[in-house]
Amino acid sequence: NAGVTQTPKFQVLKTGQSMTLQCAQDMNHNSMYWYRQDPGMGLRLIYYSASEGTTDKGEVPNGYNVSRLNKREFSLRLESAAPSQTSVYFCASSETPLPQHFGDGTRLSIL
Amino acid sequence: GQQLNQSPQSMFIQEGEDVSMNCTSSSIFNTWLWYKQDPGEGPVLLIALYKAGELTSNGRLTAQFGITRKDSFLNISASIPSDVGIYFCAGQRGAQKLVFGQGTRLTINP
Numbered sequence: 001n002a003g004v005t006q007t008p009k010f011q012v013l014k015t016g017q018s019m020t021l022q023c024a025q026d027m028n029h030n031s032m033y034w035y036r037q038d039p040g041m042g043l044r045l046i047y048y049s050a051s052e053g054t055t056d057k058g059e060v061p062n063g064y065n066v067s068r069l070n071k072r073e074f075s076l077r078l079e080s081a082a083p084s085q086t087s088v089y090f091c092a093s094s095e096t097p098l099p100q101h102f103g104d105g106t107r108l109s110i111l
Numbered sequence: 112g113q114q115l116n117q118s119p120q121s122m123f124i125q126e127g128e129d130v131s132m133n134c135t136s137s138s139i140f141n142t143w144l145w146y147k148q149d150p151g152e153g154p155v156l157l158i159a160l161y162k163a164g165e166l167t168s169n170g171r172l173t174a175q176f177g178i179t180r181k182d183s184f185l186n187i188s189a190s191i192p193s194d195v196g197i198y199f200c201a202g203q204r205g206a207q208k209l210v211f212g213q214g215t216r217l218t219i220n221p
Binding site: 004042045058059098100103105 | 144151209
């Protein structure tokens with residue numbers, strides 16, 4: 001029972017590099033989310049997808065793009081990484097418009 | 112943006128003690144959620160509250176939706192070592208996206 005799977009678990013980038021964080025869920029959920037978590041802070045929503053083919057900006061979308069190509073997968077792309085994007089990134093999915101199942105996170109460091 | 116203030120920021124207790132924490136806002140919310148995060152893992156949804164005054168339990172955990180709709184409370188009875196972690200509250204106002212508090216870190220001395 002995998003739930004929400006995020007890859008990679010760890011990544012180090014240089015400023016200006018690009019990368020895509022992958023997320024897949026096997027629970028047939030319509031709603032999927034990307035959050036970032038910084039030290040001493042709660043989770044902040046980057047992007048949200050209510051269903052396949054639809055996406056919506058969250059609280060901190062600048063510097064990120066997302067893609068929901070199918071119901072299972074929701075990817076987050078950093079086109080030109082900046083040190084301010086050093087964070088732990090969490091993907092989540094849910095049957096409802098409230099995040100219920102989270103992955104174990106991707107720890108991203110940008111030098 | 113909307114702010115949620117969790118209190119206390121950290122707690123150090125003895126095993127077996129009861130725990131109380133709260134979450135407050137200057138805005139009214141129509142949904143309150145409580146999550147727990149273990150080290151190196153993602154948050155896990157513990158309890159969801161949808162009505163003012165609602166009291167909901169999940170095992171030794173009990174959460175309440177404040178009457179004013181501006182606060183919520185989480186209690187843990189008879190704490191055990193596996194209760195260690197960070198507890199987050201989150202609130203939703205209308206059709207707006209969920210807002211998270213900064214977390215309460217719980218440490219238990221055996």
